[in-house]
Every structure is written in structure tokens, then in C-alpha cells.
Amino acid sequence: MKSISESKSILSEVMLPNQANPTGIVHGGEIMKIMDSCGGVAAMRHAKTNAVTVRVDELVFYKSIKVGQLVICEAELAFAGKTSMEVKITVKVEDLVSECSSEIALTAFFTYVALDNTGKPCPVPELIIETEEQKKTFELRKQKYLDIKKYRK
Numbered sequence: 001m002k003s004i005s006e007s008k009s010i011l012s013e014v015m016l017p018n019q020a021n022p023t024g025i026v027h028g029g030e031i032m033k034i035m036d037s038c039g040g041v042a043a044m045r046h047a048k049t050n051a052v053t054v055r056v057d058e059l060v061f062y063k064s065i066k067v068g069q070l071v072i073c074e075a076e077l078a079f080a081g082k083t084s085m086e087v088k089i090t091v092k093v094e095d096l097v098s099e100c101s102s103e104i105a106l107t108a109f110f111t112y113v114a115l116d117n118t119g120k121p122c123p124v125p126e127l128i129i130e131t132e133e134q135k136k137t138f139e140l141r142k143q144k145y146l147d148i149k150k151y152r153k
């Protein structure tokens, strides 16, 4: 068993002109790539093996991100099944040249599957839930996991 805090992952990156459109707004796909990398680190830290992305749910863009701004991506496990892990990802944006505090720009849930060294799904540790908020999220995502299992059959 492993706690959520043990695998929490944070990735920060300043946005550059080659990541943006001509008006200076960063492409959504650039941020999604950072989210996938950060979520993948959390999944691999939990599973201690390779993990691949199989699904993205509830991706929401709340704020546009501009060239020169700092993107801070945070990923933590929301739910763990037998071989799959759902990771809650929050992207904050910070303007480095103003006093304003960071704001949430995107959120999503990414699902990863742990693979053994033959490329087959392999078991992951159970999650230790430590807070009321983690418990609430775990129960909600467990229901989603069970719903998805039903329609995949």
C-alpha cells in the first residue's frame, strides 16, 4: 500500500514563443503534453514500473496561458484499480513579473496502466487514503472506473 503524497509530482516550465500561436497564446496541446508527463511521473512513482496513458477525462481549460508565463503542473493519484491508476492533474499559471498569485488554468483526470517488462498490465499498490478530500475524490473516481469497465465489456 502507498499513500497519495508519496507519488505526488510537480513540473514547472516557462512558456516560450515556439509553444504559442501568433497572438502569444500557448497551444492547448503543449499544456496537455506537460500534464501527461507530470501525470506519468506520479503513476510510475506509485507503480514503480513503466506506465502508459490510456485515457483522458474531464479536461477543462479555464484560462488561456501566454508566452513568458510559468506553468506549474501538479499530479496526484485519485484512484488505483488493479493495474490502472487515475491521476488528478491541476495546472496553475503564474505571471512572473506581477504580484498576482497563481491561478488554476486547467484540470483533468488522466488514466495510466502499469506494464511489466513484457508489456503486460501488472498490479499496482493499493492507495492509502489520508484526508477527507482524498476519500471523496477516491469514491467519485471509483464510480467512474466501474462505469467505464461496464461499457468496455
Ligand SMILES: CC(C)(COP(=O)(O)OP(=O)(O)OC[C@H]1O[C@@H](n2cnc3c(N)ncnc32)[C@H](O)[C@@H]1OP(=O)(O)O)[C@@H](O)C(=O)NCCC(=O)NCCS
Pocket: 051, 052, 053, 054, 055, 080, 081, 082, 083, 084, 085, 111, 113, 119, 120, 121, 148, 149
Ligand atoms: C495499456 C494496454 C496494454 C491495456 O491493455 P488492455 O487489453 O486494455 O488491458 P486490460 O483490459 O487488462 O485492462 C488493464 C487495465 O486498464 C484499464 N483500461 C484499459 N483501457 C482503458 C480505457 N480506455 N479507459 C479506462 N481504463 C482502461 C482497465 O480497466 C484495467 O484496469 P484495472 O486492472 O485497474 O481494472 C493497452 O490498452 C495499450 O497498449 N494501450 C495503448 C497505450 C499507449 O500506447 N498510450 C500512449 C503512449 S504512452
